[in-house]
Amino acid sequence: MVEESRLLKVLEERIAWLVTSMEKMKLAEYVKLLDNPWRLMYVNFIAGLARGVGIAVGFTILGAVLLYFLRKLVVLNLPWIGGIIAEIVRMVQLKI
Structure with missing residues (x-):
């Protein structure tokens, strides 16, 4: 009897948790x-x-930030990186 009431209480708690x-x-x-x-x-x-x-x-903002940093790198006038970046910026500006 005691075991049965304890089992019913546990079952009631589980049902309440499920609900x-x-x-x-x-x-x-x-x-x-x-x-x-x-x-x-x-x-x-x-x-x-x-x-x-x-x-x-998001892509527009990310692209704008990337172009901003690429232009800053061009201003630094790095030997071979500057030429590549300048060409990329030129292509973007020409919308190729």
Whole structure:
């Protein structure tokens, strides 16, 4: 009898933990999203647009910083590196 009540208490605690974990995972919202394929496509489309814009902006900033440092290296007038960097900068400026 005592063993059975202790087992029931442990089981009740585990079920409460599972319910809390499922609520934290937002499993119900995920299942609801899967039930509506148009909403799922819309959410994924918006997420893809956001990723694309983020990549474009990030690459632009990274490219600008790289060109800035390349121009600084050209000013240092290093023997053979300067010529290569100058050619790269010229190609970028001519949009080749």
